[in-house]
Amino acid sequence: AQSVTQPDIHITVSEGASLELRCNYSYGATPYLFWYVQSPGQGLQLLLKYFSGDTLVQGIKGFEAEFKRSQSSFNLRKPSVHWSDAAEYFCAVDNYGNKLVFGAGTILRVKS
Amino acid sequence: DAGVIQSPRHEVTEMGQEVTLRCKPISGHDYLFWYRQTMMRGLELLIYFNNNVPIDDSGMPEDRFSAKMPNASFSTLKIQPSEPRDSAVYFCASRGGAARTGELFFGEGSRLTVL
Numbered sequence: 733a734q735s736v737t738q739p740d741i742h743i744t745v746s747e748g749a750s751l752e753l754r755c756n757y758s759y760g761a762t763p764y765l766f767w768y769v770q771s772p773g774q775g776l777q778l779l780l781k782y783f784s785g786d787t788l789v790q791g792i793k794g795f796e797a798e799f800k801r802s803q804s805s806f807n808l809r810k811p812s813v814h815w816s817d818a819a820e821y822f823c824a825v826d827n828y829g830n831k832l833v834f835g836a837g838t839i840l841r842v843k844s
Numbered sequence: 845d846a847g848v849i850q851s852p853r854h855e856v857t858e859m860g861q862e863v864t865l866r867c868k869p870i871s872g873h874d875y876l877f878w879y880r881q882t883m884m885r886g887l888e889l890l891i892y893f894n895n896n897v898p899i900d901d902s903g904m905p906e907d908r909f910s911a912k913m914p915n916a917s918f919s920t921l922k923i924q925p926s927e928p929r930d931s932a933v934y935f936c937a938s939r940g941g942a943a944r945t946g947e948l949f950f951g952e953g954s955r956l957t958v959l
Contacts, residue, residue, distance in 0.1 A: 768948075775848070775935055775950030822887065830875070831900065832948065834887040 734759045736825050738835035745813050746843050753808040753838050755823030764826035765806040767797055770837075771819045779821075782806065793817070818842045846870075848951035850936050856957045862924040865954045868917055869938030877948065878911055878921050879935040887935075893919065926958045 735758045745751050757763055764783050768776040780791025787799040797808045806823060823835040849868040857863055869876050877892040891901040896913045904911070908927070913919040923930055933953040939946045 773952070775937070775952050776948070777950070778947045781947070830894075831889050831892070833889075836886045 734825055734833050736823050736833055736835035738821075738823055738838050740838045741836070742839045742841065744841040744843060747815050748812050751808075751810045751813045751817070751840070753821050753823075753840070755806045755808065755835060756804050757806065757823075757825045758804065759825055763806075765797075765799060766824040766826070766832065767791065767795070767806075767808050768822045768824060768834075769793075769819050770822065776822060779808070813840075813842055815842045815844060848936055848938050848949050850934075850951035850954050852954055853952065854955045854957075856959065857926055858959050859927055860925040861958075862922065863926045863930075863956060863958075865921040865934050865936075865956070867919045867921070867936030867951060869919070869936070870940070870949055871917065873938035873940040873949070874916075875939040875946075876913060876919050877937040877939070878919070879937065879950075880932045881935060881953070882932045890921070890934075923956075926956075928958045931956055931958050 737756045739754055766781045767779040769779050770776045779795050780789050780797055782789045782799045790796050795810050797806055799806050818840055820837045820839050822837045824832045826832055851866045874895050878890040880888050880890055888903055890903045891911045892899055893913045909923055911921045933955045935950050935953045937948045937950045939948050
């Protein structure tokens with residue numbers, strides 16, 4: 733069965749520092765991969781997605797992610813974190829059959 | 845566009861009571877999804893509709909849960925009778941365009957507490 737693993741439950745970074753959130757997936761075919769962000773008390777918002785082509789994808793709010801098939805990974809990165817980036821981040825894979833399977837999420841804390 | 849609208853935002857009820865959660869998807873979107881979010885289980889897909897027809901309800905936990913979509917602009921998720929373990933945030937999301945590649949737009953969620 734398809735699955736998504738986000739190994740880090742919490743991550744704390746200093747404002748202005750770089751960020752990388754890890755995501756590994758288990759999927760037999762070409763995956764459709766997504767990163768969503770959830771601010772407290774809010775729904776999820778799409779940051780970026782990957783279907784095919786260039787393995788480095790750009791998203792909103794200065795985020796990017798790189799698909800690495802050999803490592804079954806789709807890590808999210810940002811070169812310089814802002815305090816407003818504090819939120820919970822979810823990696824998701826499209827289960828063939830039109831269903832998104834979400835990882836457990838990574839809570840990002842930003843310290844000033 | 846107003847986005848996906850869910851009501852109520854918060855619901856506190858007692859065990860055994862009926863709970864009805866409502867969702868208005870984005871106009872023109874032909875897919876609607878109901879998710880449940882808990883600390884223990886994360887985000888789980890309960891059911892989804894395409895053109896108002898339920899396509900996959902394999903995530904519905906048990907017969908106490910039911911969902912309907914009588915028209916393209918309205919869906920309900922009902923729990924009857926409710927139990928404390930149903931306490932969670934329930935999200936509705938909608939999507940238009942091509943399957944699999946289109947963006948899911950989430951509502952702000954309905955936080956349910958069953959005492």
